[in-house]
Structure formats: C-alpha cells, structure tokens
Amino acid sequence: MNGITLQRRHGQVSVHWPRLAAEQLFVGRTPAEAIALAPQLFSLCGHAQQLAATLALAAASGQPAAANPQALAAVRLEAIRETLRRWLLDWAPACGQPCDASAIAVLARASTLQDYRQLAAYSIFGTEPAIWCQYGLAGWQQWAAAGDNAAARALQQLLAAAPEAPPALHMLGNTAALAAEPHWLAGHYPSWRSQPVETGALARYQPLLQAWLDTCHVSAARLLARWLALAAWLGEAEAGSDSCTLAGSGLALVDTARGPLLHLATLGSDGHISHYRVLPPTLWHSHPQGCMAQAAANGTAAQIQRRLLLIDPCVSFTLAGIDNEEPPHA
Template identity: 30%
Template sequence: MSELPEMSTSIGVEVTRIEDRVEEAKVTPRRQVDATRILYGKAASDAPSLIGSVFTLCAASQRIASEAAMAAAQSRPTPDALRWRWRRMLYAERVAEHLRASLLDWPGEKSDPRRLAHLPALRKALGAARAAGEGNDNSLHAALKEAACEVGAPLEAGQNPTAWFAELWRDALQYAQIAPWLSGVDFLAIDDIESVHRALCERNADFLARPHLPGRVVETGPFTRQFAYLRRNVGLLAARLQARFQDIAQALDALASRELLAGEGDLVVAGSRRPGEGFAMVDSPRGFLFHRVEIDASGAVTTYDILAPTEWNFHPAGPFAQALAATKLDVAEPRRFVATLAALFDPCASCDIRLHEAQHA
C-alpha cells in the first residue's frame, strides 16, 4: 500500500494566473477518514450506526451504504420494505443537502440578512430528512417541498428561481462568459461498479485519495444526473446550479410517487466477491458513494474503506481542476469566482483557496 503525504482535512485549491489566464490550477486532496481504525474489531451490526454518527454531511447515505455493504458481506437479502425506506431517506437527504450547500456553503457574507432569513427553512428540511426513515411519505414530501419553496427552488418546468435561489442564479449568470463548457464530459456510471470494487479490493491508499479509471476523467453528482436537461446558453456555472434545482425537483417528485421512477434500481447497489466481504454503491446527494467491508468469522470488522464523491470530482486531474484550468479569470474578484465554481462542485469538505499572480517572463 503506497504511502501518501500528510494532508489537511480541507481540499487545497491553488491557482496561479497571468493576467486573465490560468497558468496553473493545483488541487490537493483532503485527508481521508480512516474508517478501518474507527471500526476495527467492532461488531458488524454496530457499524452502520457508528458510521452514521461520524459523518455530519450525507449521514443517511453513509449509513445506508454501510448497511448494504454489511448485508452483502453476510449474504443477507434486502427486504423490499427496507429498500423503500432507503429510497425515502436518500431522496429526502438529496433535497436537504442541496438546500444546506446552497445556504451555508455559497460564497459571500455569512451574516447576509438574505441568507439568514432562510435558515428556518433549512432547519425544517434537515429535521424532516433526519426523520425520513420513520416518517410518513406524505408529511415528509410536504415538509421538504415547503422548505424548498421558501428558499426559492423552481419546482415546475419554466419556473424561475426566487428568494435566495434567485440571488445564486444571478451570481452564476455573471460568469457565463468566463467558464466555458468543456469539449467532452465523462460520468461515473453504474457500469463502473466492478472496476471500482476491484480497485478497492486491492487496498491501494492512493486510489482512495485519488480515485481514477484508466484513460478517463470522471465526474459524479447532480450535474451528471441532470446533464441531458441542462441549458447550454447560460454558462457552465449557471448550468451546474440548474442541475441542483432539477435534482431538488426530481427528488420531490420521487417522494410524492408510490411507484419507482426510471433508473431508481441504481440508488443502492451491493455485491460481494467472497464470504465475509461486502461492497455497496449509493447514489448520494453529491454522487456515487462507495463502501467496502471485510469481517472475520466472529462477525467483527477487519477492514473498512469509504470512497466519497468528492474524491472523484476534486481529483488533482479531475473535472473541477479541468474546469478551473479552462476559465478566464478576467473578473474583479477572481477568488470569489473560484469559490463559486468549487461550491457548484459541492465538496463535502471546505476548500482552502489560494490565488497567485504570476508575471510574464
């Protein structure tokens, strides 16, 4: 297993520009959560609740991934009722996490009254999402829809964002000429699950910090889920924000439906290569989340790996780095632009952004 240099809990983003051109965009991965150290020797039955308590963001997705991986390792079937519960929890968390990221992580003054005015709606959404595993579908949908509407999410086709989301939309639109669409995109897909599973089985620490598939630069998350429906004439940042809006609307539609929507069979996928080993992929709010576990004959955890969407999107040569390198930083506040672009890739960690001015030789 290769040794990695000591890393921060934040993602490092270092940009060097010459005039309006990005000379270099360097992304440094964050330090990983050592799940094996946390769970080693613990009973497999205790792992999901422990994992759910460790993570503040996407806690339901983390717990579900752990439950599914453990079930696979123990060759236990997953009842339909449990899968429906997972579905409810994942869609509720998708709405709540998008609202959280939009209100708490968007660049700008944190004490802005326009931001603060919508914090009660966020608390309502987070509370509803936390109770989704036990709650009634109708009341859950109503609470989350009310919160999303209060923040200004456009939930109908052709509807414009209002309230706080209208502020974000104006922010993103101002960069329409700055950040171009890249010539090609490549998205992590359900067909990649075996390749990722195989890489995690190899216990390569470098893959956990810098996951990659040979010859590809892949992304995962709302931009990939909604890509086919995005407007191309508003610039990359506004299109990414539109993907967030559509993800919220789609999740609410799913919560209101008693039937599975197209593609929902891929929300939680699990498998095993041998007895005592289990793997799960969950389509979390920020994208595909992977858990892999090994347990011994007594049912105790011996190995546990977690690979989050952030590691794909903020790979040093990944989609965020590529988008940043392709921009023109001919803006009055270049650091705010970089922060806005990072926010729209929605990492589950803070970004330490540093901007340098280089001179022509």
C-alpha cells in the same frame, strides 16, 4: 475529515486532501458495531453512510441486502435538507444574492416532505417543483432572465459568467456494472477508465443540460442540475441504493445530495471487518486532474470560490497562491 487545499502556480493547479480515513475505525469490529458507529463518524449524510454500511456489510457476509423504506425515506429527506441548506447559506451569497434569514429559520424547523416542498417552492422554484420541471432548458433560461426571485437571479448571473471548460462527466451505473470494471478502485482517487470524472447531479442530468455545457455555462448547468435533483426528490423519486459482491467484498452505493456514495467492506474468517473503504463523491471530484482542479485552473479567487462551492465538496477548502498570481498574458 481534513479540508482540501488547492494551489495554483504558473497556471498549474495542485489539489491536496489529507483525508483521514475514519472508516478504518471499523476494522476489527463486528458489522453491527460498524453500522451503529457510521452516523457518528460521518455527521454529514449520516443516514446515507449508515445505509451504505448496512448494505455493504450484508453483501460481504453473503446475506440478502435490501434497503428498507424507512432508511430510504431518511436518506431522501437528508439529501433534500442538505441541498436547501447549501443553497440558502452558500450558493445564494456566492451568486450575489442576500441570505434569506426567514427561509433559513424555516429550514431549521422543517421536518416533513411537505415542509421542504413549501420551502423549495418559496426559496427556489417560485412555484410547485413539478411545474417548474416542465419548463425545459429554454424555459429555465427565460425564467432566469426574468429574475423574479433570488434563485432566478443567481442562475442568470451564472449564465453571464466567464466561460468554463466542461468537465469529464460519468454517471455511475449500479454496483454490478462497477464490479464488472473494478479498475476505478485502483488508486487513492477513483477514476473511470483512467479518466477523472464528475459523478454528481451534473453527470446525471448531462443529456438535458448538454447545450449549456457546449457553450461553457458549466456553473449554471451545475446549479440547475442540483435543483433538478432536488425537484425529483421532492416529487416521487426515492433515494437510490444498490449492492453486490466484488472479489469477496461487499460493495454498496447510496445516492446523496452530492452524488453516489460507495462503501466497500471485507469480512475476515471471524466475521469481523478486515478491510473497509468509503468513497464519497468528493473523492472523485478532488482527483489531481479532476473537476475541482479544473475549476481552479483560471479565474480570480472569487470566481474559483464560487465554482468550487457549486461543485460542493463535503469538506472545507482553501485557495492558496491565487490572489497574488499574475494573470496569464495573451
């Protein structure tokens, strides 16, 4: 997929994502061929993409669609690994913390849930994830202020950062709820009730983090939400998945590190795929008036870079016209 370009001129932000709809390669193929092809087309979150394709195509054909435990376990480990990778390689440096080469080497060798638990306890939580989750919002704020490890110091830096306007958030329901109000599918960029929304971990944990959102600590809340999701996956939570039919098509939802991944599939009378659409979380977030555009509406290039890294689009992004733009006058 091509990268996203954000440009700011005179305080107005444009978002351009010339997304190559690779899923169009599914059209004309059999469901089995598309399911085998999915992880090759989408190297990022390949297990989630393959599961979503499996569920959507089963629903489209009128067959029972249920994820098997092995597929769900693979999606769960994939989400855990991606979250740890993003923390070690991108979020930590963006928040002024050095890259931890030893932790990165451990991540490269990790393969089991226990491997990831140990790495997360060392590189983020400073204790068992389940214990850390019990701190609560005031406890996490105290943990950040103490600054005992890089993760705590990163969170504290975000709490001290310039305020950001809170984005519109919406936790997507199950596929039946989505099918009941299919207006979100109307445009190139999905939206909820005509409003661009953020659908990832921050939307899921909004009630818990509302106090930080009310005080405009948006990036701090966003990072904390990702860690809460990570802790849940490292505990007892499984990756969520769901499917249903929508106007004769199959709709599937699979949770990923970045948020809900949606696949919509239609079969022709010959049993081959006649229409296919993939809606990754980034497609919600890159809406022309969405959270990425909002993050770039003010601030320096460095501030915007960090905000966007924490939104975590699934493709690269470029900032244009921001370094040289004159800051707004009072």
